[in-house]
Amino acid sequence: MRSMTLLTVLILVGAGTASGQRTAQEIIDHVDRIMRGESSRGVATMDVVTENWERSMTMEVWSLGTEYSLIRITAPKKEEGTATLMADDEIWNYLPRVDRTIKIPASMMMGAWMGSHFTNDDLVKESRLIEDYDIEVSHDGDREGVRVWELTLTPKEEAAVVWGRIEYQVRQNDWMPTWARYYDEDGALVRTMSFSDYRQMGGRLVPAVMELIPEDKPEERTLVRYTELEFDIDIDENFFSLRALRSGGR
Amino acid sequence: MMSRTSTLFRLASRNLRRYLRRTALTSSAMIVGGALMIFSLSIGDGGHEDWIESGSRMGSGHITIQAPGFKTSRKIEDRLSTAARANAEAALQQPGVAEHVISVVPQLAIGGLASSPTGARPAQIIGVDPVAEAEFSMLDDRLIEGRYLESGDRLAAYVGAGMMESLDLRLNSRLVLTAQDADGEISGQLVRVVGVFRSGVPEIDQTLVHIPLATGGAWLHSGDDVTTIAILVNGSRAVPSIQRALQRELATEIDNGELAVLSWREVSPELNAAVRIDDMGNYIWQGIMFGIIALGIVNTVLMSVMYRKREFGLLQALGFTPRQTGGLVITEGLALTAVSGFFGIALGLFLTWLFFRNGLDFSFTWDENFTFSGVVVDPIIVPLFSVRRVMQSLLFILTIGTLASLYPAIRAMRIDVAEAMKFER
Amino acid sequence: MKQQNNAAVRTEEIWKVFQQEAEEVQAVRGVSLTIEPGEFTAMAGPSGSGKTTLLNLIGGLTRATRGEVQVAGQELTAMSNRQLARLRLDQIGFVFQAYNLLPVLTAAENAEFPLLLQGVDVTERRKRVHSLFERTGLTGLEDRRPGKLSGGQQQRVAVIRAVVGEPALVLADEPTANLDSEASDQLLEMMEELNRELGTTFVFATHDPRVMDRARRLVRLVDGAIAANEQR
Numbered sequence: 092m093r094s095m096t097l098l099t100v101l102i103l104v105g106a107g108t109a110s111g112q113r114t115a116q117e118i119i120d121h122v123d124r125i126m127r128g129e130s131s132r133g134v135a136t137m138d139v140v141t142e143n144w145e146r147s148m149t150m151e152v153w154s155l156g157t158e159y160s161l162i163r164i165t166a167p168k169k170e171e172g173t174a175t176l177m178a179d180d181e182i183w184n185y186l187p188r189v190d191r192t193i194k195i196p197a198s199m200m201m202g203a204w205m206g207s208h209f210t211n212d213d214l215v216k217e218s219r220l221i222e223d224y225d226i227e228v229s230h231d232g233d234r235e236g237v238r239v240w241e242l243t244l245t246p247k248e249e250a251a252v253v254w255g256r257i258e259y260q261v262r263q264n265d266w267m268p269t270w271a272r273y274y275d276e277d278g279a280l281v282r283t284m285s286f287s288d289y290r291q292m293g294g295r296l297v298p299a300v301m302e303l304i305p306e307d308k309p310e311e312r313t314l315v316r317y318t319e320l321e322f323d324i325d326i327d328e329n330f331f332s333l334r335a336l337r338s339g340g341r
Numbered sequence: 342m343m344s345r346t347s348t349l350f351r352l353a354s355r356n357l358r359r360y361l362r363r364t365a366l367t368s369s370a371m372i373v374g375g376a377l378m379i380f381s382l383s384i385g386d387g388g389h390e391d392w393i394e395s396g397s398r399m400g401s402g403h404i405t406i407q408a409p410g411f412k413t414s415r416k417i418e419d420r421l422s423t424a425a426r427a428n429a430e431a432a433l434q435q436p437g438v439a440e441h442v443i444s445v446v447p448q449l450a451i452g453g454l455a456s457s458p459t460g461a462r463p464a465q466i467i468g469v470d471p472v473a474e475a476e477f478s479m480l481d482d483r484l485i486e487g488r489y490l491e492s493g494d495r496l497a498a499y500v501g502a503g504m505m506e507s508l509d510l511r512l513n514s515r516l517v518l519t520a521q522d523a524d525g526e527i528s529g530q531l532v533r534v535v536g537v538f539r540s541g542v543p544e545i546d547q548t549l550v551h552i553p554l555a556t557g558g559a560w561l562h563s564g565d566d567v568t569t570i571a572i573l574v575n576g577s578r579a580v581p582s583i584q585r586a587l588q589r590e591l592a593t594e595i596d597n598g599e600l601a602v603l604s605w606r607e608v609s610p611e612l613n614a615a616v617r618i619d620d621m622g623n624y625i626w627q628g629i630m631f632g633i634i635a636l637g638i639v640n641t642v643l644m645s646v647m648y649r650k651r652e653f654g655l656l657q658a659l660g661f662t663p664r665q666t667g668g669l670v671i672t673e674g675l676a677l678t679a680v681s682g683f684f685g686i687a688l689g690l691f692l693t694w695l696f697f698r699n700g701l702d703f704s705f706t707w708d709e710n711f712t713f714s715g716v717v718v719d720p721i722i723v724p725l726f727s728v729r730r731v732m733q734s735l736l737f738i739l740t741i742g743t744l745a746s747l748y749p750a751i752r753a754m755r756i757d758v759a760e761a762m763k764f765e766r
Numbered sequence: 767m768k769q770q771n772n773a774a775v776r777t778e779e780i781w782k783v784f785q786q787e788a789e790e791v792q793a794v795r796g797v798s799l800t801i802e803p804g805e806f807t808a809m810a811g812p813s814g815s816g817k818t819t820l821l822n823l824i825g826g827l828t829r830a831t832r833g834e835v836q837v838a839g840q841e842l843t844a845m846s847n848r849q850l851a852r853l854r855l856d857q858i859g860f861v862f863q864a865y866n867l868l869p870v871l872t873a874a875e876n877a878e879f880p881l882l883l884q885g886v887d888v889t890e891r892r893k894r895v896h897s898l899f900e901r902t903g904l905t906g907l908e909d910r911r912p913g914k915l916s917g918g919q920q921q922r923v924a925v926i927r928a929v930v931g932e933p934a935l936v937l938a939d940e941p942t943a944n945l946d947s948e949a950s951d952q953l954l955e956m957m958e959e960l961n962r963e964l965g966t967t968f969v970f971a972t973h974d975p976r977v978m979d980r981a982r983r984l985v986r987l988v989d990g991a992i993a994a995n996e997q998r
Contacts, residue, residue: 180527249496251529253456253517275458276515282458348875348882355870651865658827658862659927660855660883662848758827759819762862762939 115226115242118261122268123220125297130155130326133293134165134319141311159331176336178328185336192333223250224257238263254281265289265296280306292320353673360645367641368681371738374634375685378627378734380693383724384701385623389616390725392718393577396612397605398479399540401448402571403580404587405608409601411568412608415452417523417561420568425599429570432590438583441574444477446470447567449557453520455500455550457508464504465548466518468557468567477573480538480551487512487536494553498532502539503547510534518550522561530560578727580604631741638745642674646753653753654761667750671743674750678742686734693724772839774935774967775801775824780833782819782990793819795990796833801969803934806961808970808981816990817971818939824969825858825937826850838934855883859928859966861938866924867912873923874899874908880931898926902956918949922956929960939971947976954980 131154138147149166163174172187182195220226223246230241244257255276260269271284282305286298302314357364397403406429411419421429426447432438433445449468454461471490475481480499481489490497498516510516514534522528532552540546558564574583587602594600606613646653653666661669700721782794794816801807809817822828823835826842835842838857842850854860859880867876877898878891886894899905902922912920921941928936938957942950958980961968970977978984986994 180521180525249531251517251519251531253458253515255458255515273458352868352870359870652868655862655866655868657851658825658854658860659879660851662851664848665851665883759822762827763818 115228115240116221118228118240118266119224119226119242119244119259120221121266122259122261125268125295129322130324131293131320131322132324132326133317133321135315135317137316138312138314140313142308153326153330155326155328155331159328161331161335174336176331176333178331183333183336187337192336220244220257223247223252229258234260239269267296267298282306288316292317293322295322349669349672350676352669353676356645356649356673357677360641360648363641363644364677367637368677370634370637371678371681372685372688374630375682375734375738376689376692377630378737379686379689379730380724381623381627382730382734383690383693383726384697384722385619386725386727386730388718388722389619390577391722392612392616393605395479395719396609397571397573398477399542399545400571400605401450401569401608402444402446402477403574403577403605404572404584405603405605406570406572406587406600407568407603409598412601412603415450416521417449417451417563417568418525420449420523420563420566421570421600423566425594426567426570428591428594429587429600432587433572435586435590438586438590441576441579441583442572443575444473444573446473446477446571447554448474448569448571449554449561449563449566450568451520451557451561453518455504455508456517456519457510457514459507459509461519462504462507463548464518464550466520466550466552466557468554469551470554474551477571480540480549483538483540485537485539487534489536490551490553494535495556496532497535497553497556499536499538499551500534501546501549502537503543504550505534505537507547512537516550518552518560520561523563528560530556532556577605578729631737635741635745638674638678638742639748641677642670642746643749643752645673646670646749650756650761653756654758657756657758658762663754666756667754670750670753671746674746675739675742678738678745682735682738682742686731686738690726690731694726697724699723772803773800773836774803774805774838775799775969776836777820777824778834780820780823780835781831782816782823782828783831793990794823794830797987797990797992799985799992801967803967804961804965805983806958806968806981807983807985808972808978809985809987810973810978811987811993812973814989815987817973817987819990820987821937821939821969821971824935825860826854855880856931857934859931859933859936861921861924861928861936861941863940863943864917864920866927867920869912872909872911873904873915873919876912877923877927877930879927884931894930895926898930902926902959916949918945918952921945921949921953925953925956925960929964929966932964933966935967935969937969937971940974941970942972942974942977950974950976 131152133152134149135152136147136149139145147167148164148170150162150164152160152162154160158177158179160177161174164170164172172185174185176183176185184193184195185191186193224244225247227243227245228240229243230239232238234241240259240261240263242259242261244254244259246252246254246256253275254273255278256274258272258274260271261267262269267289268286270286272280273282273284275281282303285302285304286300287302288299289296290299291297292299297317297320299317299320300314302312304312393403401407406421408419408421408425430445433442447470451466453464453466455464455466456462469478469490471492471494475489485502490499498518500510500516504510508516512534516532516534518530518532519527530552532550538546540549554565554567558566574580581604584602584604588595591600591602595602653661656666656669657663700723703720703722777797777799779796779798780794781792781796784791784793797816797820799820809820811817819828823830823842824837826835826837826845830843833843837853840853840857842853845853860866867873868879871879874892874895878895881891881894896908899908902925904919904922904926907915907919907923912923915923925936925938925941928938936957941957942953945953954977957968960966970981972978982998984994984996984998985992986996
């Protein structure tokens, strides 16, 4: 799940004349920004399967740029009303059962947001793939009958990222990502994100399903499926308040 | 009257000598008790000193100077202003303080997150001056792999064995630290592991990370600022007076809310509690022991009174007031206690020094890495001798002696003179 | 207040009753007695006649059940224990039948004890004790412990102690009972002499005929009451 942000996306499709780096950058940038709009609202389900348990949650998500987002769980009944607010680099949790709003300090942002395989890192920090990585097209051609680019992202010197390398596969015809593989510095694959169910939502082509599988525990996974998604809705910063956290944006 | 007191004393001491065997027995019990008391107090104090030293050297010193809100927030915005820091450092130079100070180190401490491909863990990140900190801290001595930070390091991190394991790191691994910077933004910093330590304290091994101060400042946009000035002094006993001296010297800054001068007790309340509880336990068993000894004293003094009913009767006939009679008994009891107690304390000091001045090895009772409340306990404890403890013990013994003589004194005062002086034909 | 007379001792209808288990023992029954300063008087009677109890009442060692006692003009029945102690120190000297001396002190230390309690300084104390020891032929025994003195010597030291503070009254309870005739005579000589020279009142409780002979006044007691009062 990516934060939503709007930056004007300039996609110069197929110009191809500029250096391979620039095109590669654009591809990744596009991928990066697929789920972002200036503002958005969506409904998604998240299924998490771990060694010890399985659960499924439905949530409503609002976001504004990279600074603001509000996620509210609507199902199951047990979790309904639990919400997380991210505003101005601060994170708040609301627990309806005890009617408590807790501020989460940076040091408490443990991995595993809501028990999934996503980290808070994935959530909170601005994703700056093109800023943090050098990008190269490592393969331009066919994979199983589909024309794809495979891109290799290597962290720039002193970039504050944990990965040793990230690889992306992107379909050439619609610039949709198919998978992303994350490697540590020793070159070992740590996790794989796969994208599927491409459809038009909110006026854009997006992969409605994203699945994250850790390499060391292949029986575990987290799957996110968007059932609704709209961009450029009419909300502003004031929407993202503690009150909204508790009331669920109503 | 001077000579009246001395005669009283002479009376008391000669009386004690009359019943030498009984006196000697009770006296021996008191001597042993006094010796044991000083022994256990010295060992206890020595152990505590060790804990305090250990906790101070792995944390923020015996005395810590911080901005007032920092203790609870641990956020970079609660750091010391340049002026406050300068004033604090100046205050540490003043006579009366400077000679007790062993080491002063600046630290930039924040709470944050440490991430690797495996995941993320909470981290206590401390930006340090590698050279100064190496001298100050015990952490560099706990090195198990790699090396400690050195001056000139930039993207280096010194990490605990616990974190290495939970984040699946090795030497030279990539580690991303995340925290809220001085502008309020959540920001990341890349570092590489140059050294690994094991302190034995789980929380420290799992969360503590040292990075160079300059790196921290650049990352968090706090420049040369620090959050903490950690001060090591030559012994925990000096702490209260030095804390007061610093608070006096920095009174203006404290009133303005620019800084606070905290002792290890305030910074590590769990450690403080641990020391107190340990002392309390010691006092309790000593109380029990002396309770028993006191009963012996009561018995001895009471018996000597009962055997001298006639004499006490005579004294009253001669004009001894009831108070003087009681006073004589208490003097006897007190003399017995005081002399034996004094001797016992002296003996205890001597024997403790003689046999254990290089430390008492407890490793037969504990296993190696006994830790609690953020400190590692060294199984070898060196006793700590102090005038304060000797005075405390003497006072305690004298009190016991007085209290134990109270009942016999009352009995003596109640002796019916006429009955006592009756001569049975 | 009852200022009036300067009798050394005055008792008025004094009673002393003891509770012994369920029985009541009337040791002294309504005795009224006046003893003038300078008297050398013996209270005589068989055992059980109450003479020791009467002596104790006069000396403030026992409290009267009924009646009044005055010594040197002061009323004893109203006094606190502390006041009684003070009175005994200042005005009364005691000589008991035996065990008069504190075994841990020397003869001289024993003798000077009342002066010590009164706060008299050491030079003065030594002087008085020494002169008394000389006068009564006990020089050389000052530094001996009671254990090293004969019975007679002990009693004589006790007498010195009794008079050293120049009290109004010396009370002696069977002082000769444990002594042989020679020692008794010596003791009584000494007491008579002190009575003459210092004017101290001496009151005895005794059934020793030798004491009764020397007494200038004899008060006979029977069953706790005065039976006879003889002047010699």
